[in-house]
Amino acid sequence: MKKKNDKDLRHTLGILVENQPGVLSRVAGLFSGRGFNIESLTVAETADPNISRITLVTIGDERIVEQIVKQLNKLINVIKVIDFTSTDFVNREMALIKVKADAETRAEVLRISDIFRGKVVDVSPHSYTIEVTGNEDKIGAIMNLLKQIGIIEVVRTGKAAISRGKK
């Protein structure tokens, strides 16, 4: 169960790790073993193929997050940890949303998708699948609208985050 102020306690972490087998399991195991939360987690190679980048969203007060960052840094394969919270950063996630779309609702689905700059990536006689990218609020908003029409399935990538370029 989420507490009311979960959003305030949410921290987005960027974790640079050596691109080796088992590293993800070390990171995930650290969270489960020490009772920390994982809200979302994404991982992929960086421009340097020897390094992967994990974006992880966790929930905790300052003390817990400080401990999480220290524990992550302690892992031998972790090169760097950035806590984006209270810094200026861009975050995006992508969602694939399969919505009921019959003769009646099709136009409405398209309209909503357009408003959010979504793309229809698959069509069937009874459904549309929409690809949409944005921050949490945007994904939340489109999902709320589509829910009223009928969401069949949703797949979200989880957040990816990057700091803003220096001005």
Next chain:
Amino acid sequence: MKLTGAQIFFECLKKEDVKVIFGYPGGAVLDIYHEMRNHDIRHILVRHEQGATHMADGYARATGKVGVCLVTSGPGATNTVTGIATAYMDSIPIVVFTGQVPTPLIGNDAFQEVDIVGITRPCTKHNYLVKDVRDLARIIAEAFYLARSGRPGPVLVDLPKDVIQGETEFRYPKKLNLRGYKPNLEAHPKQIERAGKAILSAKRPVIYAGGGVISSSASSLLHELATMLQIPVTTTLMGLGGFPAVLEKDQGTQELHPLWLGMLGMHGTFRANMAVSNCDVLIAIGARFDDRVTGKLSEFAPKAKIIHVDVDPTSISKNVPVHIPIVGDCKDALKKFIEFFKSEKLGDIAKKRDSWLSRINEWKKTYPLAYEERNDVIKPQFVVEKIYELTRGKAIISTEVGQNQMWVAQYYHFTKPRTLLTSGGLGTMGYGFPAAIGAQVAFPDKIVFDVAGDGSIQMNIQEMTTAVTNNLPVKIAILNNSYLGMVRQWQELFYERNYCATCLSGSPDFVKLAEAYGAVGFRATKPDEVEPIIKKALETDKPVIMDFVVEPEEGVYPMVPAGKAITEMLLV
């Protein structure tokens, strides 16, 4: 020239100056065992792989060097887990080599396959599965470096059979490239200065030292700092020996070091717990505010400004908020502290400290460590005192877990680092005896004692064969109370005296058991038999079991009930 994986294994151990391996063979590591004949390295054949890990651990604690184990895949590997977790909790450098099924079979549920890297991930500092013989030398070099550097700990290296049989050029890396591992050893001078100033203005300072002081070989610096500023010192269980409980000149008297508070925490001394609870500056060095030390967190050192030196940043402010954190090696920090104070005007320190030290002395007089002396039954504390009297300053003492361990911590006065081997963090029954064997391997001429419980000793008694066949004359003193005494004590105090599953009647005759193994057994049932038996044991050049039949329902006091403030001690 190309070498096989097995040859590379031994070349690497040579580079790391490994003199002894504790091991147990099996199919997956046969190539290594076959190659062993070509190398000048001692192999101690244990009787259970858990024993091997504790021996490597005891060897490491006693010497400060990295202990090494070699076991086979599957059950051999899983048998090491308790020993690895024990070393992990106490930050002990060991490297454990496990055999593994050939790489093409991994993941197939092959015979004696187990994912030991997955199993030990949370209880090793780091671990490796070697997938290519060309990585072998580098990985072994990294394993040793990781085990002994920074905050030390166990590292496991899993060796598939085909990797061991593979061939490649042998090159031992001179420089390691671990991008994500840069332990911060140097204490920041600014923080030292801040902490130094706080210490200078303290009226009631206390040093609380832990195992970090021992692993960084900083005990003489700790003593220098404490005497220079006349600051009383308490240590954790892991820190015992890191500060001399008795001064050299007072050996042979009953005098304790005037600054020595004894151990703190759940079974700490009255004066240590009172001093910490009333101090205005607490200097934590190489300790980690474990719950057995702090009791109720909100009431731990409530009046104190807390300074914390630790090489592991995760230890700082984990349980207790710290006012002045100092990340760094204890030795470096202590050196810098001493330099700092040398450049300051200290004034008449003795006078400045007078009232604080005399207050502590009052606590010491009101509630000294004590037990009721009897001449009809043996008190376990009496046995520990006798062992201390007869071996002081000369012996390495290991313990099992339970009351025996706490009585050693209270009544054996450690004066040197690396003379106490005990499982603090994990509390592993069965640790003491194999650890003692490991220490005896390192120091064949030293007196090595395992102070044991009648329960714990049965958890790794099979290693008696290892001791006998390798001429390792470890002395086991069983404080035989016919109970899982520490658990019984909790049942007595908190579970309506319902002694469910803690009575150990039916234990073997330990004297006969010793003899069956080819060791020597003695029994004492009366107090006046205690000293003669210890003397006889010390004169025996074989392993000895001394079965001290002690008061069955003796308790360990003081005791702070779990979750209570450390001032809320139950006293005798």
